Amino acid sequence: MAELRLSHLSKVFAGGVVGVDDVSLAVGEGAFTALVGPSGCGKTTILRLVAGLEEPTDGSVHIGPRDVTWLPPRERDVAMVFQNYALYPHLTVRENIGFPLRVRKIAAPEVARRVRKAAELLEIDALLERKPAQLSGGQRQRAALARAIVREPALFLFDEPLSNLDAQVRAQTRAELVALHRRLGATMLYVTHDQVEAMTMAQSVAVMAKGRVLQEGAPMTLYREPASLAVARFIGSPSINTVTGRTTGTRFEGALSCDARVAAHAEAVLAVRPEHLVLGPAIDASPAIITLVEPLGPESLVRLRLRSGEDLVARVAGEAPWHVGDDVGVRVVPGEGLCFRASDGARLSARRDAP
């Protein structure tokens, strides 16, 4: 186990494509950090830089006390689980798992013992004699995991390991990975573009865009206190509602209005989570029309359109008492509106700036 520290890491590919742009990030010893962001934002590139499959243009990578920036992959003591698992097709599962030990010239009985242990941990001991082609997606994923843990590396890297699995297996594996993390107490850096995955698994989440880390923090911090509009939009499902308007010093005025103690009189964007919209009579509220009601069981999503044209989504408990075409009034729960500067998306207000 070791801590991972990236400082001012940059990667510019041949041809001038910026893959990673001045990223500094720390993953504490035994921590589970997720990197999320839209496709092409540089998540895989960061993993490859950490693994040593790519050389940085600038910055450094430290694993524990060691500066590994210029070390070859096999001297870094990291294990990586690839998106497509990268199992060796000509080897059996047993040989695949044993591969990292075999190339390190570890004695056969020891290899056998550790392979058995890893396989038992991941419950694939019955599949050891099969070739990867004879496994299901979920089983391959476990085999790849077993190959990663058999070495007991200082650091685990995961590149969207669940994206090839169907929804049910994915949910189950998610829980198992978390349990595995707790069991091994290992340092893990986990890449995904699925924010639900990141939020549910990681202790700390770093949101990326265009090669930069926008914000890093605990999942609920990111959810409640996004530092920028991009993070606010990326985290949460369904996405946060936004309307444009102006701040007056005490209020936000626009298609929706609410209290907001923001000093500047500026063009601003108000962002409100679906559960922070209150629907009711049109008195003293922004008028809207219901466009769709999606009952999900314990709650319902109500999609509506403001008079002024913006589309919003509200989350209400239980069954929604409205129908498509009904007129309703929309209000923001006091203190729950988030204001961002329209020009660059920077946060204007702290949340509970009220009393």
Place this chain on the structure above:
Amino acid sequence: MTRAEIRAAVLAMLLWAVATVGVGWRTLHSIDHADRSREALFRAHASQGRVPSPAFPENLDAREHAALRQEERPLVVHDPHGVEIITAPVKDTEDWEIIGAVGLYSRWRERAAPVAAPAMVALLAALVLLLGARSVASAGPRAAGVGALALFGAAAAVTALQLRFAAVSLAPREAAPASLERLALPPPSLAFAALVLALLAVAGALAVAAVHWHARQAGRRARVRETIGAWLFIAPSLGHLLLFTIAPVAFLFWISVHNWDLLASDHPFVGLAHFREIAADPLFWRALRNGLVYALYVPVTMVAALAAALVLDQPLRGIKVLRVVVFLPYVASTVAIALVWQWLLHRDFGLLNAALTALHLPRVDWLGNPATALPALMLVSAWGQLGYMMVVYLAGLQAIPAALLEAARLDGADAWQRFRLVVWPMLRPVSTYLLLTGIIWSFHGFTLVYVMTEGGPSHATDVLVYRIYQTAWEFRRFDVAAAMSVVLCLLLLVLTALQWRTVKGEPADA
């Protein structure tokens, strides 16, 4: 009876009828042949001076008489009852003038004979076929095919036997003078009849299987149409294959067990005599051994090609040009390569010997020395094949997912371990393919030998194909050459079977 059964039965009857007509026609044809033999025999006697007294058929009129004199060949005349009588001319001792004619036999009785008696047997066979078709139509497609094959085979054999019996039992009604010996009938040739029957038996089996399949597909018209369409699509190439590949090979096998003298009109069956001959021929064994040694250039070239591919797989500047350069010899004409290398290896003017001289080493007569001629040819072959093998290896290398090699790097494998444990095993199908096809091709190798050494010196580069060529076209022993070709064919068949096994044995990639 279901419709499928009726269809199968009708088909069975039809095929049987074709078989009967075909074999019947052939049998009658062989009787005609017998007629001519009789005439020849008769003439031989006449020319030896044992001239029978002239015995013109009484009813030979002046016109027929004149025709007989003029044409000197058998003539068909009619007796008062309208029965055809075949006559043959009778000549004097010098075999100079036609002095008369004899009636040999009438056609009527004999032609009628094979049709009358077997009619009953035919009916019986038809009945068997009909019942057989029923059971065939209700079996599985494979069983239907096998059953039909047995059935048609049996029916065809019955028909053949019965016709043969009819033909042999024909008693020639001789009107020849008593002084002539009784003429022996040569047995009618049954080879053709057997061929017709065998083909029909196979056709019948296929047809019944098809009918059966069609019945099984009832209601699935799209499937039927698709299958028929598929067969129509492959029909041209199938036909081409049958006509220009399968048929010549079959002919080759046939020649290899017959005496095949270009000048002789008949080709008697000799069994395995030619094979015994080549087995006793030291030159054949020499050629076979040379071929095996020559084939060694394949694995050697493969190693070089793999090394080249590993180098050329690197993303370096100008690497594409280098790839093309290495590949070029493969697209050059073999004859051109042979001629160029002949010069390079020339004893007096060759580049190689010039280099040796410059290094103060003795020159070598590369192609003239029995010890170096075959290795020299192997070198040229390797040079010509290197580019091709390199390109195939390059394709194989590029088909290995980059992620696998990266995973190996992370797993701690160094460059040699990555090659030995990942790259090489994953290239195994490519290697097997190159090895087997390479060896197969090396056994076909002919051009280089033909142009550069003509098998010499003293048979040092005599390989099998060159031996076959020489036996056929220089010694005019086509039958022996055919036997050698059969041996080569079987050898390559074994290799091809091996290749297929390995291709099939490969597990699909994950």
